[in-house]
Amino acid sequence: MLRVGLTGGIGAGKSEVARLFASYGAVLIDADRIAREVVEPGTPGLAAVVAEFGAGVLADDGTLDRAALARIVFADPARRETLNAIVHPLVRERSAALERAAGDGAIVVQDVPLLVEGGMMSHFDVVVVVDASPGTQLDRLVRLRGMTEEDARGRMAAQATREQRRAAADVVIDNDGPREALEARVREVWHDLERRAAAAA
Known part of the structure; x- marks a missing residue:
């Protein structure tokens, strides 16, 4: 591989x-797509984001309001680091699983x-x-x-x-x-x- x-x-x-x-x-592993998947409704990732950033980052339908979250984290590097600390380990874990499934060659x-x-x-x-x-x-x-x-x-x-x-x-x-x-x-x-x-x- x-x-x-x-x-x-x-x-x-x-x-x-x-x-x-x-x-x-x-074999393409898209970190952005995985980053969206790990914060879908019902996931531990979304629960952790809401616990940290508040219910204001949720849309009316319970999904993550990415624009609202972006306004917070792009204005404040420390908040962006906090978000990355939640999401990046989840993305790495899923990426590693997909890589293992790809096969040797x-x-x-x-x-x-x-x-x-x-x-x-x-x-x-x-x-x-x-x-x-x-x-x-x-x-x-x-x-x-x-x-x-x-x-x-x-x-x-x-x-x-x-x-x-x-x-x-x-x-x-x-x-x-x-x-x-x-x-x-x-x-x-x-x-x-x-x-x-x-x-x-």
Whole structure:
């Protein structure tokens, strides 16, 4: 098994790279999706979040009001750390179970937005960073995701710097250009991962 950690700044295009890897045959473990699952209604994770942050983070239907929670944690690094201390262990536990189920010969790609921030580089055989310029990130967040510029800049500032991510990378996928260039680069990286997996078998 080859363990690949995939990360990148918000708006860099990491999700698209993850989708391409999965289409080539990777076993994809999406930390964001798992993070949503572990705080669904009725879970110990949601109970712990509500106990810490109050019922104001619940929507009328009993689900987590992500926007309300985001307003709290993105404005206060200490509160964000508290949230991470609740959610991250639950995500790691579920991710490990999915990885064990993947099988010996698999290339397991874990899509982890906060891989660098969490100092998780040593958990993986290869760290792949999807990189884009801050201008590109900002444009995508405002134009494609409908964020205000202020909100987008706040989200970007809450993450590791571009330099920190690139320094942690074994492989960098630049994503400032057209989609065709991204697909060609991801295919190239995938062949490299296949070679590494074969060498490790």
